Amino acid sequence: MVRRSRARAALLSPPPGRRYTRSWSRARGAGEMIRDEFANLVARALASAQAAGDLPAFAAPEIDLQHPQRPEHGDYSANLPLRIQSLVRMRAVDVAAAIQRHLPPHEALAEARVAPPGFLNLYLAPGWVASQAEAIARDGDGYATGDRGGGERVQVEYVSANPTGPLHVGNGRGAAIGSTLANVLRARGDEVEEEYYINDAGTQVAIFARTLYARYQQIFGRDAPIPENGYPGEYITGIARRIRDEEGDRYLRPEGQEPDPGLGERGIELMLEEIRRDLEAIGVRYSNWYSERALQAEGGPYHTVLERLRDRGHVVEREGAVWFASSEVGEEKDNVLIRSDGVPTYFATDIAYHFDKLVTRGFDRSIDIWGADHQGHVSRLKTAMRALDASPEALDVVLYQLVTLRRGDRIVPLSKRAGELVTLADVVEEVGPDATRFFFLLPSAGSAMDFDLELAKRRSEENPVYYVQYAHARIRGILDRAREAGLSAAGADAALLVHGAEQTLVRKLLLLPEVLETVARELAPHHLPHYAQELAQAFHVFYTQCRVVDEEQPELSRARLLLLDATRVVLARTLGLMSITAPDRM
RNA sequence: GCCCUCGUAGCUCAGUGGACAGAGCAGCGGACUUCUAAUCCGCGGGUCGCAGGUUCGAAUCCUGCCGAGGGUGCCA
Numbered sequence: 223m224v225r226r227s228r229a230r231a232a233l234l235s236p237p238p239g240r241r242y243t244r245s246w247s248r249a250r251g252a253g254e255m256i257r258d259e260f261a262n263l264v265a266r267a268l269a270s271a272q273a274a275g276d277l278p279a280f281a282a283p284e285i286d287l288q289h290p291q292r293p294e295h296g297d298y299s300a301n302l303p304l305r306i307q308s309l310v311r312m313r314a315v316d317v318a319a320a321i322q323r324h325l326p327p328h329e330a331l332a333e334a335r336v337a338p339p340g341f342l343n344l345y346l347a348p349g350w351v352a353s354q355a356e357a358i359a360r361d362g363d364g365y366a367t368g369d370r371g372g373g374e375r376v377q378v379e380y381v382s383a384n385p386t387g388p389l390h391v392g393n394g395r396g397a398a399i400g401s402t403l404a405n406v407l408r409a410r411g412d413e414v415e416e417e418y419y420i421n422d423a424g425t426q427v428a429i430f431a432r433t434l435y436a437r438y439q440q441i442f443g444r445d446a447p448i449p450e451n452g453y454p455g456e457y458i459t460g461i462a463r464r465i466r467d468e469e470g471d472r473y474l475r476p477e478g479q480e481p482d483p484g485l486g487e488r489g490i491e492l493m494l495e496e497i498r499r500d501l502e503a504i505g506v507r508y509s510n511w512y513s514e515r516a517l518q519a520e521g522g523p524y525h526t527v528l529e530r531l532r533d534r535g536h537v538v539e540r541e542g543a544v545w546f547a548s549s550e551v552g553e554e555k556d557n558v559l560i561r562s563d564g565v566p567t568y569f570a571t572d573i574a575y576h577f578d579k580l581v582t583r584g585f586d587r588s589i590d591i592w593g594a595d596h597q598g599h600v601s602r603l604k605t606a607m608r609a610l611d612a613s614p615e616a617l618d619v620v621l622y623q624l625v626t627l628r629r630g631d632r633i634v635p636l637s638k639r640a641g642e643l644v645t646l647a648d649v650v651e652e653v654g655p656d657a658t659r660f661f662f663l664l665p666s667a668g669s670a671m672d673f674d675l676e677l678a679k680r681r682s683e684e685n686p687v688y689y690v691q692y693a694h695a696r697i698r699g700i701l702d703r704a705r706e707a708g709l710s711a712a713g714a715d716a717a718l719l720v721h722g723a724e725q726t727l728v729r730k731l732l733l734l735p736e737v738l739e740t741v742a743r744e745l746a747p748h749h750l751p752h753y754a755q756e757l758a759q760a761f762h763v764f765y766t767q768c769r770v771v772d773e774e775q776p777e778l779s780r781a782r783l784l785l786l787d788a789t790r791v792v793l794a795r796t797l798g799l800m801s802i803t804a805p806d807r808m
Numbered sequence: 809g810c811c812c813u814c815g816u817a818g819c820u821c822a823g824u825g826g827a828c829a830g831a832g833c834a835g836c837g838g839a840c841u842u843c844u845a846a847u848c849c850g851c852g853g854g855u856c857g858c859a860g861g862u863u864c865g866a867a868u869c870c871u872g873c874c875g876a877g878g879g880u881g882c883c884a
Contacts, residue, residue, distance in 0.1 A: 290827075301826055307864070314864080339864075341827070384884070426884065543882050554811080558882040568884045597812055598879040623813070623877070631819095664832095665821060668813060670877060672820065677833080681846070684833055692846050703843045752822060755832075766839095766848045808846065 255735045256330055260298050260344055261285040267324040276320040278310050296343030303340040314340020351728050352719040358731050358788040366735040367409050376412045378404040380591035382419040385493045386430035389500050389646040391625045392593055398662035400591040401506045402747040405799045410742055415509040422490055423514045431486025437462035461492050500647045504655045505801030514571055527574040536609045553605050573606040580612045589618045597621055620745050623670035630676045653678040656802045660687035666748045686755055693758035695808040697790045704771045704783055711787055714780035723764040730760040731792045754796045761789055
């Protein structure tokens with residue numbers, strides 16, 4: 223996996239009076255990214271080489287540091303010489319050598335090597351690596367947290383499924399992506415709110431209410447047909463039955479009359495209760511539930527925003543409908559705001575909703591997690607924000623592709639066929655919340671995913687979630703064992719961690735801040751489960767190669783217990799950010 | 809028709825301008841008197857959909873084509 227760090231050379235003259243010493247005791251949070259420090263060093267070396275006339279003057283580009291795929295190429299690698307060789311009319315290896323000569327010393331840097339065709343490879347000092355086990359263990363749950371984010375007020379909105387039926391598998395994917403993203407942004411120092419937008423107004427809700435009334439009447443023996451385009455699902459009968467059990471026949475009206483609006487409202491309430499319960503089962507808890515009906519209330523955002531659009535001349539009336547004249551502001555076509563029957567479209571209320579987020583409630587940033595079927599909506603919504611002088615850049619939309627449910631080779635149709643699983647709750651019940659979340663998070667949002675129930679359910683080596691959790695449980699086991707033997711990490715000398723497996727493990731631990739940075743920058747939570755697997759693997763290898771509890775070697779045991787403390791913290795944190803449990807035994 | 813996303817090992821997927829393209833699973837062969845073998849070690853496996861182009865360098869960027877999914881003025 224290649225990750226990069228960017229630093230602008232121009233901004234990076236060393237702070238006056240600050241000396242870089244070889245001492246490993248200089249106070250620094252373990253969460254600070256060593257990659258950034260190295261990028262910093264390269265930027266300073268470049269500037270100093272230019273000042274000394276070893277390199278010509280030119281506008282310094284961004285310094286990208288990468289993790290080479292092959293360990294012999296170092297821990298970090300700069301390709302800057304290759305990128306600027308034609309600009310400076312020099313051979314890349316000579317550029318690399320010039321930078322190398324001017325590289326300031328750094329406690330973590332053992333060596334920098336020039337490698338053809340012009341890479342500058344940086345090698346971490348093993349002693350510094352070992353010392354980081356202690357720094358990470360000391361930081362504990364505070365590792366890789368805090369002030370690294372922008373400190374912005376961010377709102378993440380996800381799922382927001384119509385409260386007219388139970389959540390399906392696709393909603394689960396949105397839930398996993400949205401809540402994990404929120405967790406990561408919060409960990410990095412943003413002030414994050416998670417919100418569910420309740421579509422409790424509009425046509426779908428009206429159809430739901432009519433279907434519910436039909437089912438309700440059927441319970442009382444009436445021959446009431448499901449309305450045209452009504453919801454065929456059995457679950458509505460369940461709701462009708464529950465309302466009958468709790469409130470009797472109070473919603474029953476003489477045959478042929480319109481249903482009592484109170485019945486539909488009660489139905490939506492019950493549906494929302496179920497949705498909330500299903501989401502809580504996979505560790506999702508919202509800070510706010512926002513009602514579309516409230517949005518549309520007299521004097522509410524919908525009316526204010528529509529007026530504002532109108533005032534700015536973006537609204538036209540045509541063919542009995544009210545349109546957003548979006549073709550005049552860069553869109554391919556106009557879009558309907560109010561249909562000819564007087565009912566506002568989803569688009570119109572969504573404009574109001576997002577204006578409310580960005581302007582009225584003043585979030586610095588709004589991140590929406592949508593299924594790919596809403597893709598066409600992104601551009602026109604941003605255009606609407608621009609037309610309202612709300613910053614479209616403050617609105618990010620993460621689109622995730624759809625989910626195919628499978629059992630081994632067999633595709634499970636998402637139709638409502640009896641006996642087949644369709645709801646999120648069914649999946650969670652069958653495979654468990656941890657595996658459900660892990661599998662949803664594994665593929666990047668942009669790729670369509672197969673959710674294999676058989677694999678997710680399997681409690682064996684084939685299932686990556688247990689591989690990761692097992693690493694945590696194993697560490698707990700060793701820690702227990704150490705306590706029985708009277709050993710602890712107190713007074714440990716981290717410098718003893720020189721074994722290859724120990725060094726590899728610490729290097730993985732050092733990656734967490736970079737992974738979180740990538741997740742936050744790309745809004746791509748799938749890096750987290752991949753990292754979790756890499757980390758678990760580094761631990762399992764360590765476990766097989768390095769005995770921890772060894773009463774013959776108490777010093778080494780203490781050092782390794784320190785490493786285990788650090789590893790356990792990082793593993794638990796990584797799992798926690800995905801809202802997956804870190805078990806003490808399995 | 810047009811727009812968006814995707815196409816990488818048998819399967820599920822990472823990698824999206826750098827060095828001989830990676831992981832897990834599946835397959836084959838090894839390792840438990842030792843802190844949990846839900847583990848570890850080794851082996852085999854890829855014209856990165858196809859064809860051009862840009863670049864010192866392309867799975868990655870551009871163009872065209874093929875294939876899958878989604879969208880496309882009064883569904884959400």
